Amino acid sequence: MQETRLGQDIVHTGVPGLDELLGGGVPRGTTIILEGNPGTGKTTLGIQFLLEGARQYGESGIYITFEELPEQIYRDMSGFGWDLRELERQNKLRIICLEPDVLLDQMMRTDGLFEQLIREIDCKRVVIDSISLFRTLGGLQTDGREQIYSVRNIMRKFNLTAFFLREYGEWEGRSTPFENYVCDGIIRLSLREHMERFRKRTIEILKMRGTCIVEGEHHYRFLSDGICILPALSMVEDKIVSDGVARLSTGIQSLDDLLFGGLPQGSAFMLDSNSKANYKYLMTSIYAERIKEGDCVVFMLSGLSSVETLEQSLELFGASLREAALEERVFFIDHYHRQVAPEYEKSVIYVDRLSNGEYQKKVYEAINPYFRESVVEGRRWFIHYDLNTVLSERGREYVKRHFADEMARCRAAGVTVLCQSNFTEIGLETSSFLERASNGVIRTWVDGSYQYLQITKSPGGRMSAPHIVENIRDRPYVRLI
Ligand SMILES: Nc1ncnc2c1ncn2[C@@H]1O[C@H](COP(=O)(O)OP(=O)(O)OP(=O)(O)O)[C@@H](O)[C@H]1O
Numbered sequence: 001m002q003e004t005r006l007g008q009d010i011v012h013t014g015v016p017g018l019d020e021l022l023g024g025g026v027p028r029g030t031t032i033i034l035e036g037n038p039g040t041g042k043t044t045l046g047i048q049f050l051l052e053g054a055r056q057y058g059e060s061g062i063y064i065t066f067e068e069l070p071e072q073i074y075r076d077m078s079g080f081g082w083d084l085r086e087l088e089r090q091n092k093l094r095i096i097c098l099e100p101d102v103l104l105d106q107m108m109r110t111d112g113l114f115e116q117l118i119r120e121i122d123c124k125r126v127v128i129d130s131i132s133l134f135r136t137l138g139g140l141q142t143d144g145r146e147q148i149y150s151v152r153n154i155m156r157k158f159n160l161t162a163f164f165l166r167e168y169g170e171w172e173g174r175s176t177p178f179e180n181y182v183c184d185g186i187i188r189l190s191l192r193e194h195m196e197r198f199r200k201r202t203i204e205i206l207k208m209r210g211t212c213i214v215e216g217e218h219h220y221r222f223l224s225d226g227i228c229i230l231p232a233l234s235m236v237e238d239k240i241v242s243d244g245v246a247r248l249s250t251g252i253q254s255l256d257d258l259l260f261g262g263l264p265q266g267s268a269f270m271l272d273s274n275s276k277a278n279y280k281y282l283m284t285s286i287y288a289e290r291i292k293e294g295d296c297v298v299f300m301l302s303g304l305s306s307v308e309t310l311e312q313s314l315e316l317f318g319a320s321l322r323e324a325a326l327e328e329r330v331f332f333i334d335h336y337h338r339q340v341a342p343e344y345e346k347s348v349i350y351v352d353r354l355s356n357g358e359y360q361k362k363v364y365e366a367i368n369p370y371f372r373e374s375v376v377e378g379r380r381w382f383i384h385y386d387l388n389t390v391l392s393e394r395g396r397e398y399v400k401r402h403f404a405d406e407m408a409r410c411r412a413a414g415v416t417v418l419c420q421s422n423f424t425e426i427g428l429e430t431s432s433f434l435e436r437a438s439n440g441v442i443r444t445w446v447d448g449s450y451q452y453l454q455i456t457k458s459p460g461g462r463m464s465a466p467h468i469v470e471n472i473r474d475r476p477y478v479r480l481i
């Protein structure tokens with residue numbers, strides 16, 4: 001039984017990693033161009049599509065080659081341990097070598113050789129290696145469009161899922177070839193420079209009708225048993241990881257999706273942003289959620305954010321800081337000794353002009369009694385840690401000596417921490433140490449006219465693709481696209 005997607009009959013390629021990029025597979029009856037330079041693996045991937053079809057899905061296939069003799073293919077593919085002759089004996093595969101015009105002729109005839117062959121083995125998959133030769137038919141003036149169009153129509157007529165192989169670059173510089181329009185998908189294999197001395201093989205899906213694809217270039221490798229594709233950033237969208245830890249919503253649905261539901265309770269996440277990026281909405285949305293959920297929140301104030309500005313921005317997100325203060329579940333660590341409204345007086349821990357030792361002691365003593373009590377009540381704790389402030393007020397050495405330790409203690413106590421930082425300003429050495437000491441990193445930056453956001457580290461070891469941060473009119477005022 002094939003899976004269906006919105007009522008579609010889906011054909012799984014069976015090539016490791018490829019179906020994941022294709023949202024499960026390709027719709028049955030589609031024609032896909034598989035292009036690449038010589039040696040990129042077109043033949044291998046084409047054969048693998050037929051082989052896996054036969055082995056895993058009980059679907060027979062035909063490989064039509066204009067350029068290589070079957071013998072050559074048997075020999076080349078035996079390198080992967082594939083016994084194609086045996087599949088032919090079982091009527092699961094046919095490898096045929098003929099001239100393009102002969103193929104066309106046989107295809108066009110009712111009950112021609114092609115139709116007979118299809119019936120004979122109940123063929124479902126076809127690979128044509130390659131369509132480039134169609135261009136030589138019909139004289140120099142044509143681009144083979146009539147021929148390619150006819151072949152595509154025949155594939156559709158018999159509901160065959162087909163790969164048309166094509167040399168990449170043969171049409172470079174000219175206008176987009178006709179077949180790009182008439183075929184349903186285009187997959188490109190490339191061999192690129194990589195880290196100066198190396199090369200990397202990448203696969204990219206440029207077009208695929210009726211399928212939700214994973215964008216971008218993905219590595220592929222030749223393994224001893226065929227091609228294996230390694231989807232980049234092992235995407236999160238359609239996978240739900242439930243590791244038993246509660247997830248704290250960020251208040252931004254699209255960000256929660258990237259985080260499998262939110263920040264894992266007890267984790268330490270970095271929010272790394274460059275100075276141009278607007279991270280305020282992201283942060284405020286996260287804290288507003290915590291306050292609305294009834295959690296205890298500790299805010300480390302910076303030179304720019306005071307209790308007052310915090311109150312105002314949280315108000316925008318529908319969270320009342322004042323109420324939370326009256327309920328004794330918010331605390332502020334202030335290095336700048338600013339006056340606050342009377343309701344907040346008990347909540348502020350002033351740490352200006354304190355040595356590092358005194359600072360640690362004061363914060364601990366101020367929070368600890370509440371912490372013990374609230375944990376008994378089942379309250380969750382969330383800490384906003386402003387790394388730039390700690391670095392400038394407590395010094396780099398303090399951060400290096402205590403940060404990992406502080407995070408580990410929070411983790412053990414089930415306290416979730418969000419550290420705001422600017423890795424570029426902090427410098428490579430310290431920032432890579434900070435990155436190591438945290439469970440996850442959310443990076444947001446401005447490039448040109450867009451702000452981007454990407455999860456570059458997460459507890460499960462996954463990254464997300466970079467998303468564009470778009471401002472919207474209503475709460476939570478941002479969304480990721
Ligand atoms: N175990 C292996 N067996 C066979 N080929 C391998 C193996 N490992 C890597 N390769 C590489 O695979 C390439 C062959 O790939 P393939 O013939 O599928 O490419 P192609 O794109 O069809 O090339 P062409 O345009 O020349 O037809 C060879 O260049 C070879 O370097």
Ligand SMILES: [Mg+2]
Pocket residue numbers: 042043044129
């Ligand atoms: Mg080839």
